[in-house]
Amino acid sequence: MTSPESVIIRCQDNAAVGVTFRDRFSFDADSVHYAVELRAPGLNARVDEVVSWIWDSDLAPFLEGLAADYRGWDGERSWRTDDADLTVAAVFRSGGYVGLTWTLRSWPASGGRWGASVTTWVEGGEQLAAFAAGIRQFLHGER
Template sequence: MNAEPAEPTDTPAVTVHSQDDPTARVTLTDRHFPDEYGTGFTVDLHGEGLRARVDSVVVWAWGPEHLADFLDKLAADFRGWDGERTWSTHHLTLRAVFRSGGHVGLTWTIRPWTTQENSWEASVTTWLEGGEQLAAFASDVRRFLNSGTALGGPACSS
């Protein structure tokens, strides 16, 4: 499987590797809890000649759809969809497309500053099999984001 949690350590992480490009991978790490309503983490993008990192991604219980819920919905639509689906929060946007053969392209875009016009952004696309592989990745992301949270509210429910 190309989506796998990192080895158990004091610092949990989850990494997704691309089937199409062995150099393309995204790692979510350095999880922290700014309060009982949020989970913060770092996003590392790796690709051919690219390494980019943003340390300040936070998802909130009352915010938009939970990242794991977004991934679960993509996996549930393993027969495909038209167009692009998007999830975002400050500093991170995730775009998903479906291509023939049952594969889902996840384009991860990070931006360190969201209010400055001259800010940089970087993107990496990872390709996964729709259905079970994507569902397993969504489960890994849910575990990563929810482990240790005090709140069992909307963003923390399975």
């Protein structure tokens, strides 16, 4: 599900498992700040201020590359923010599905260290491409 205010990805194997991107804002033209929430039975985790810098490779091109390789790949591909508060690891499984393991970590200065992860399984072609387009729109305001 995508709207200008949020983007949600849910696991095909269990719809109670998902990731939400919301509360996007910017202080300047160089970065975008947003919140990421993980959900699974018994788990709710949120990082309030993930930062994407315009000069770095953000999440959208990583997801678009995965969608372009819908026939699969060997091993794991990964992406992370500069601060490593959000990381994504992607694997391909037979049947054309991609497992995206989303990991959130607290900021080191937050006083208490914690981490949480969920894995969303999605169809590696059109479903992943639509999610990547939603993330691009969310992060960059592109329609």
